[in-house]
Amino acid sequence: MTDARPALPAVHKLLAEVEERGLTHDAPREVIVQAIRETIDIARSSDGATPDGGWAQAASRRIREKQKPSLVPVVNATGVILHTNLGRAPLPDVAREAIARTAGYATLEYDLATGERGSRQAHLRTLLREVTGAEDALVVTNAAAAMVLILNAVAAGGETIVSRGELVEIGGAFRIPDILEKSGSALIEVGTTNRTRLRDYVAALSPRTRCALKVHRSNFRLSGFVTEVEIPELVEAMEPRRVHVIHDIGSGLLLDLSSHGLTGEPLVQPSIEAGATVVFSGDKLLGGPQAGIIAGPAAVIAQAATNPFTRAMRPGKTVVAALEATLALYRDRPTAMAKIPTLAMATADPDTLRAQAAELAARIPGATTQPGTSSVGGGSFPDAVLPTTLVAVPAEHPETLLSALRAQEPAVVARAGEGRVLFDPRTLQAGDGDHLVRATAAARQMAGETG
Numbered sequence: 001m002t003d004a005r006p007a008l009p010a011v012h013k014l015l016a017e018v019e020e021r022g023l024t025h026d027a028p029r030e031v032i033v034q035a036i037r038e039t040i041d042i043a044r045s046s047d048g049a050t051p052d053g054g055w056a057q058a059a060s061r062r063i064r065e066k067q068k069p070s071l072v073p074v075v076n077a078t079g080v081i082l083h084t085n086l087g088r089a090p091l092p093d094v095a096r097e098a099i100a101r102t103a104g105y106a107t108l109e110y111d112l113a114t115g116e117r118g119s120r121q122a123h124l125r126t127l128l129r130e131v132t133g134a135e136d137a138l139v140v141t142n143a144a145a146a147m148v149l150i151l152n153a154v155a156a157g158g159e160t161i162v163s164r165g166e167l168v169e170i171g172g173a174f175r176i177p178d179i180l181e182k183s184g185s186a187l188i189e190v191g192t193t194n195r196t197r198l199r200d201y202v203a204a205l206s207p208r209t210r211c212a213l214k215v216h217r218s219n220f221r222l223s224g225f226v227t228e229v230e231i232p233e234l235v236e237a238m239e240p241r242r243v244h245v246i247h248d249i250g251s252g253l254l255l256d257l258s259s260h261g262l263t264g265e266p267l268v269q270p271s272i273e274a275g276a277t278v279v280f281s282g283d284k285l286l287g288g289p290q291a292g293i294i295a296g297p298a299a300v301i302a303q304a305a306t307n308p309f310t311r312a313m314r315p316g317k318t319v320v321a322a323l324e325a326t327l328a329l330y331r332d333r334p335t336a337m338a339k340i341p342t343l344a345m346a347t348a349d350p351d352t353l354r355a356q357a358a359e360l361a362a363r364i365p366g367a368t369t370q371p372g373t374s375s376v377g378g379g380s381f382p383d384a385v386l387p388t389t390l391v392a393v394p395a396e397h398p399e400t401l402l403s404a405l406r407a408q409e410p411a412v413v414a415r416a417g418e419g420r421v422l423f424d425p426r427t428l429q430a431g432d433g434d435h436l437v438r439a440t441a442a443a444r445q446m447a448g449e450t451g
């Protein structure tokens with residue numbers, strides 16, 4: 001039998017052609033050869049036909065693909081402010097500048113006054129005390145790590161009391177019973193799913209009790225016949241028995257947003273004021289880099305600071321730089337509200353959003369605006385319905401257009417509606433609008449949508 005398939009080019013010949021025609025994108029030779037092999041392999045495993053634009057161009061496209069970093073910026077047009085898959089909080093400008101400024105050598109653990117070793121925590125401790133009111137604080141890689149650390153430090157080998165209504169799973173693999181097990185503390189469940197009273201905690205006390213843990217049910221709500229114990233009464237009952245109260249609060253909300261209609265998310269300060277040790281994330285509402293913050297009584301923080309997990313979970317200099325810059329903005333409420341993107345987006349004025357949507361829609365042929373809602377995301381303010389105005393781009397196949405939008409540079413991530421693709425101006429950052437207009441035109445052409 002004869003093979004009717006067209007002949008594939010030889011690697012060395014294609015390599016010579018790519019080099020001769022200057023199509024290498026200055027890639028290392030290894031990458032060029034690999035890209036050429038892959039280009040040929042792909043053709044072999046399909047019909048063996050010459051790719052669009054010829055072999056050399058196809059190899060060149062592949063070389064370019066291989067040179068691209070894997071982690072790239074995107075335009076978030078979804079309206080989900082804390083989109084975990086998109087890196088949660090976009091950093092304030094001052095935090096970006098702080099990262100760039102300290103990316104070389106920096107005083108991470110160096111005291112310039114003495115020329116001796118310093119502490120990476122020192123850059124954050126004073127600010128955290130100032131903005132949370134806590135006696136002391138400690139920063140690790142994320143809140144899940146902070147939970148393992150603090151529970152291990154105060155409750156390993158002993159018992160931790162938790163309400164059955166708070167044995168939650170947050171964002172996939174974070175489950176309170178598993179975290180307790182890994183931190184070496186025995187879980188003592190009290191109460192029922194919907195009602196736990198102070199006397200349930202008190203009845204569970206034993207000589208082995210080290211800690212009472214309260215967990216904020218970040219991503220869901222219990223409603224109806226519900227009773228739970230508030231932090232101040234829990235601390236008051238536990239303190240005489242030398243039992244710590246730890247509050248896993250999740251989002252790190254430091255400013256009261258109730259005047260903007262955002263309620264139901266606990267603030268950090270009241271729990272600290274009541275005497276609890278609070279654990280929260282740096283990259284949720286707080287609006288900084290990924291970090292886990294533990295703030296509370298000096299004695300508890302000292303116990304955590306000497307725990308070996310602290311060394312295993314310490315934050316790197318880019319995190320310290322970005323968190324210091326973000327926390328400094330909290331010294332002044334108006335500054336924080338204006339300069340921390342998560343807070344600015346969560347409290348954006350509906351009229352401004354409507355005007356932004358109208359302006360965008362006017363620049364995209366066939367686009368209209370429609371009322372819609374954005375969400376905070378990241379398990380924060382799960383009930384909040386943030387009114388917004390969406391830009392609706394008509395599309396016969398919305399999923400195809402979404403995919404073409406993701407193929408743009410930078411990629412645009414948006415939502416699909418019935419016969420349309422939807423852009424929410426709430427999560428667009430400075431300069432995103434112009435890109436969105438261009439990217440939509442290019443994506444429509446790519447997806448065969450006329451508009």
Ligand SMILES: *Cc1c(COP(=O)(O)O)cnc(C)c1O
Nearest residue numbers: 142143144216218248249250281
């Ligand atoms: C998000 C969240 C966590 C986990 O925080 P990470 O910083 O993502 O590790 C833990 N507890 C609560 C209540 C949360 O909302």
